[in-house]
Amino acid sequence: MSEYLSEVVDHYNQWITIFLMVAGLYVVVARGNMVKKLVGLSIFQTSVYLLYISPGKILGGTPPILADDFAVYSNPLPHVLILTAIVVGVATLALGLGLVVRINEAYGTVEEDEIFDKGGSE
């Protein structure tokens, strides 16, 4: 039983990450409101950050800024990758919102179902 418990503790952050990912993806696929889809999309993207950052953490380590007082540092490489990913995420979001604004002007709605009613796609 305690083995099982430690398994849960070991993987707790991964499971939460996965839950966030799945919930974000669910919002994207299931919801028809285009703004909400984008919120879901950014949650989906954000959850990936944890997937990268948590394995790079070293217990007892400090942030990777070198100084004489510390000997153990967490892995800097995932941080760099995720910095890039954050920027890519917000760029996508900005473009998506720009599209949504234009769609709203063209159709008068941002609900996918209503757009399809108006011939959004053939």
Place this chain on the structure above:
Amino acid sequence: MVLLTMMAAVVIGVVRLRNLFAVVILSSIYSFLMASVLIVLDAVDVAMTEAAVGAGVSTVLMLAALYLTKSEEAAPRHTPLLPMFVAVVIGAALVYGTIDMPPFGSPDTPMNTHVGSGYLDRSIPETGVPNVVSSVLASYRGFDTLGETVVVFTAGIGVLLLLRRNRRGKTGE
């Protein structure tokens, strides 16, 4: 761990709420929680960016977009069985995939012993920069950062292009 649980709770709120203003504010709270988690995980640079971007820029953009569109979501028309199925399958794949990942916080995983730790030894002698994240970002993987800047550039020009009014009303709107 508490923070993670709170994040999960916020996301449930996002899924359930239909008022989009509330959703946007919740997602901003989500970003702040994420930033706190990242600090706990020693990723201070990332935390700072996530707080500025997730809670700042994204929220402003979303509110601006909501101001230009509608702030209430329509009720869903069909029961979301297929999306549920897709989401569950992917979740299962991820649980399956992560179960034999190396344990959390261990220094001798492949990720923490190979390239990553190499940077820690090389940064000062080769670049003279103590913040290893900066030296990797700007120098070792400087080309990625160029790509990142180009992504921002693309999004910027793209949004301007989309929202620019046509001078000649021949096409569009």
Place this chain on the structure above:
Amino acid sequence: MSGGQMTSLADQLPALQVALPLAGAALCALIDRRYVCWAISTLVSFAMPVIAVSLLLQVLHGGPVSYAFGGWEPPYGIEYRIDVVNGFLLVLISVMGAIIMPYARASVAAEIPENKQAWFYCMYQLCLAGLLGMAITGDAFNAFVFMEVSSLSMYVLIAMGSDRRALVAAYQYLILGTIGATMYVIGVGLLFAMTGTLNFVDMAERIVAVEQTRSVMAALAFITVGMCLKLALFPLHVWLPNAYTGAPSVATAFIASTATKVAVYLLLRYYFSIYGAKFVFGDLPVTPILLVLSLAAMFAASTVAIFQDNVKRMLAYSSVAQIGYITLGIALATPIGLTGGIVHLFNHALMKGALFLALGCVALRIGNCRIDTMAGIGRRMPLTMGAFVVAGLSLIGVPGTVGFVSKWYLALASIENGWWWLAFLIVASSLLAVVYIGRVIEIAWFRAPTGATAEATEAPLSMLIPTWLLAAACIAFGLDAELTAGVAARAADALFAGLVQ
């Protein structure tokens, strides 16, 4: 650290291949004058094939070329690594990018509002740079960054279409494309956690030790799904028909002939170079899954194509079907099958490029591509529709055209595997192409022109010449397949040999 010894231009070519279009895009955004920007864009896109061809020649004679950004040796720095496979792809992308540019001037002037044209060329170059960057890189995460450069610019290019439906198409593509890219990032993240590296060569060496772990297999699944979204493998193709239909003619021609191909390449890179063919096709059920989906794409999408009223949309569905042939080549997982897949990747770009360019000429003269308004267009625009017929025959796979060459290899590979039924199915699916291409040809040539079509005149030379160049290439490489198939065969061998010698 190396410094001070890279003096010859030839050493710098890999970086220039991507940095030049980026610089061109930034200059276009700065200047914002449409003719200047067209000139910059043309200049840059003409330089690209020169660089790509000389890189391919370097590779063919001297083995893989490696370029270390910032002077940091891989895996610490980002590496560009060109072998026969991506050298071939670079040539394809850059040639398509160059051929379309002279065509673009008249077509863009007609379809894009005046004050948006300059930045249209900016986006075009960004898209070009992004695709080239994805193809040339030897780094998993760098591939993601350039994937996003190309995707974001593609969303904008599609949204520039004149119909409001183009906006919805771009949005749909943005959502699905981002999901695909995020899946890819998840896959790379799992691989990174297990191997500790992002460099392809390094990864291929280190993956052997952890090959049997579930994380690595899950990573394969995520990368496969992510890339299949990008390459529009049936049933993940839903974004493609709307996007191709809505986009401006120039953008459709460029995207259709290059974007999905780069995603195919990345998939090949992971399957063969990193995981290794033996692991992917030997231990995992990849062959049956890909085979079924490819066949479904070939038949379902072709059938849907028959019932389309918009020719652009019809060709978009046909693209989904043609992607099925390419993935079929991958699924066969033999040198000949893979050769067929790679050759088809090249050939399909030629014929779809020609077809969409011809449609762009039609759109310039009669304003749309609906099949009923195209009645009799062949009599008014014989040169344009002539090119359409030539490329259409290639699509069907008539002997003497490029389509025949690739189908020949695929059929050969199926027979080699002892799968006669598969060879039969390849031929049968071509009959569906006969139906939808034949329908257009019948209406375009054998009906009397009416309405706007009756007044239509031949498209300008600046558009006809690029269209005919591609159509002629369909014949030339069909009659003499030595060059393309030869390089493709070497690429297939290189893939089977793996990165680690």
Place this chain on the structure above:
Amino acid sequence: MRLDVVLRVVTKLLLPFMVVFGFYVQFHGEISPGGGFQAGVIIGAAVILYAIMFGLDRAMRVLSVSVVEKMISLGVLLYLGTGFVGMLKGGEFLNYSVLEHDPIGGQHLGITLIELGVLVTVAGTMIAIFYAFAGRGR
């Protein structure tokens, strides 16, 4: 427009500090967390705050649309330019070590230049997008 005087005064007092903090984050990024991107966001946010408080027109008079649009591409060009100079000096693209005689000094110069490029592009993009959204609503 009747805006609270307190808010306006506080904003005015806050703005210089925001910009200074932005540049601190920029140039201190080698030692403490931060860099061009974060600095760009902060400086962009300062201008956006100004625009919200004092109106879009006044903000556009201080920093016109065309200037902001130019910033987006100038930042990328500065980044690329740094890379090309490294090439001309006989190194690889983005090799900063060849920029000066001393590799460490070259790295320092190169990192400063490219971070400045990132700052200019990011700040420009943020402000431009804000202008575009806000301008669309009128």
